[in-house]
Amino acid sequence: MSIELNHTIVHARDNRASAEFFAELLGLEITAEWGPFVAVTLSNGVTLDFATVPAADITPQHYAFLVPEEVFDAAYAKIVQRGIAHQAGPHGEGPGEINHNDGGRGVYFSDPAGHFMELLTVPYGGWPDGAPGN
Known part of the structure; x- marks a missing residue:
């Protein structure tokens, strides 16, 4: 089995706003929502799972x-x-x-x-x- 990146969590001030910004900019769609995550799937199957966290916690x-x-x-x-x-x-x-x-x-x-x-x-x-x- 090959090793592939499956997903990564992207910290955001507002998970939906960040996911929409990214998806709209690149002509993608929000593909899933569960728990604290709003996901955007890239063409290679990797998902960016946007999660709202306090602004002070965003590096x-x-x-x-x-x-x-x-x-x-x-x-x-x-x-x-x-x-x-x-x-x-x-x-x-x-x-x-x-x-x-x-x-x-x-x-x-x-x-x-x-x-x-x-x-x-x-x-x-x-x-x-x-x-x-x-």
Whole structure:
């Protein structure tokens, strides 16, 4: 049996608001709710289970998502349209810009709970054999 990430819990000030922000930005859907969790399932089956916790208990984490070009285009348009602060680099480099690392595009921004989000179209180091899926 191979080892895969199945789910992770994402602390939020408001689990529904954070799940809706994430799902709407990336064209996904809320797929389940149980107990304190509101889940969004990614295309590889991993779920992000958003849980409301006191704001003082939220330690900002970094979540990076490899997305297709068309998803990046749509998400970035929403980021700009909504006036969400964003930058090309992880430490605030290139405010209001995207990067073109490894021949792709990437952007950094924060979600409603203050987590550091990253969208990228090409994995770090580029695609093995030069193209997606090869």
